[in-house]
Amino acid sequence: MSKNNADNVSRPVSAALGIAGGLLAGAIFKQAWKLISRDDDAPDAGDLERGWAEVMIAATLQGAITGAVKAALNRAYLEHNHEEDEDD
Secondary structure, three states, X not given: OOHHHHHHHHHHHHHHHHHHHHHHHHHHHHHHHHHHHOOOOOOXXXXXXXXXXXXXXXXXXXXXXXXXXXXXXXXXXHHHHHHHHHHO
């Protein structure tokens, strides 16, 4: 596959991975928060009834999960493309 074709294919794939990763990370975070806090709803910055510590812990956990999911999906995609390039 030529470089231009690969770039044309990788942009929509990258966008789809980003959307799927966001959805997956959100679902993982919701489940993790339920286990940790025994509360169905995670706090957000605008939730003034929750304390700073709870909001910051939730944000940190959400960021870590999102980063890990993004890294895993990107790595898997790059390894898959690398294997295809070796086959050519």
